[in-house]
Amino acid sequence: MTLSPIIYNQGFMFVRWTHAARSPLFVFAVPAFLAALSTQPALGAGADAFVLWEAWPHTVEVSPIALKHEELRVRLAAIAARYPGLFSIAEEGVSAEGRKIPLLVVGSGPTTILLWSQMHGDEPTATSALLDILEYLGRTQKTPDTERLVSRLTLAIIPMLNPDGAARTRRTNAQGIDVNRDALRLQTPEGRFLKSVRDRLKPSVGCNLHNHSPNVTAGKHGRQVAISLLSVPFDDAFTVNEGRRTTMRMAVLVQQLLEPWAKDRVARYDMDYTARAFGDSMTRWGTPTLLIESGGFFGPDEANTLVRLDFVAILGTLHALADGSLAKVDFKAYDAIPLTTRDRLFDVLVRNARVIGGGGLPPYLADVGLNVASARPGFSGSSPRGTRGGVTEVGDLTDFLGKTEIDLSGRLLVVAPPGGEDGWKKALASLAAHGLATADGFLTVSESNLSAEAKAWLGGAAPLAPGYGGDFLVLVPAGAGRFRVERRISPVGP
Ligand SMILES: [Zn+2]
Known part of the structure; x- marks a missing residue:
């Protein structure tokens, strides 16, 4: 799709409102749009976030994590064939295992990014976004905005370093070294190339x-962070110089650009100055860097x-660098961007449960925060990398968030017998044999006796505490002092 100049120059209302009508974020779109109008600086037309959002080419149909080196090269060759002259491969680095790492150059402007x-x-998201940016620049090669971008900027792009x-x-990398901590020793071929x-x-x-x-x-x-930004420091004091003002402006601009889709979801990345990291070193060496x-x-x-x-964040920022509008962004607004905050968001947050944790203790009121293990490898886009599924915190989690929240007011949350559904069937049969359950699956046991039973069916396994990785049963009162199992909560995902 090529956007016509009419849409670029006069069609904002049209594009915006059709976006609002079509978007799955419809309920947020209208107020966010009004907010965006009041806060967006006067940007060049090319930096209009709605235009970029609509023009997103989405060239990588597979999940970004599935895009590997060979396919990246195939896709770059295809873009080069579709848009001759769009970019050149200035040189190629070589990874520790001999994979070629192309440096692409787009444009011929005096300012190199x-x-x-x-x-x-x-961490694959941006590799796909860079491919989409190349595709977009190819499709819009003849438009004034893209012509301005490539005449004022030289983009040096290394996708998948x-x-x-x-x-x-x-x-x-293949040496087991974190390339982003190798800026001083330069023992990785990838770091040396960069x-x-x-x-x-x-x-x-x-x-x-x-x-x-x-x-x-x-x-x-705030809400779950969709994107976080760091005007990377060059010293422990986070000294602000002109270079850092530029990257602070870029961060503020990204927050503004993304507000229609990610309001309260943009953060400042909370990290100290790290001399051996690349962003910090780049800034120190004279290339102020935005993380x-x-x-x-x-x-x-x-x-x-x-x-x-x-895609919108990077391309919108490049346009603002090219048309000079970035200079109008108030860098002081950077400090008002909220910091990234860990350990406040769980995959599943169970609220207001009366908990029977398997330790034989009387039931107590608690919230339970769980993370869900994913069977999918690596960054899945939904589950924290490298975390085991299981309970992270138990207690008063009023100020915390769950991607999925389950309010168990009036219900019991009970550690489940090991062994899944079969384990529960055995436990239920045992309860029935002792007159504590009915043949059709109702529990007739008191809460305090249930606590003793739950301890017994754990069979010596560790009771509920941070680190507990077993299932839970949710019991709901069913009248006449009875309970029935309403659902099972498991810390293992698809
Ligand atoms: Zn990283």
């Missing part, structure tokens, strides 16, 4: 593109929504 993705092999890690769906590109091109700005855990909130009161981390967007098509947000 260096963008690199997936230096952590299992760590192809060996990507092949293994893991963070580190450093050599930086030293030769001396880019004005860097964009370091990552994913972080999806289970992070924007401040103590862009995709987080999570719980719901259907999460992984692709993150790509789309990344």
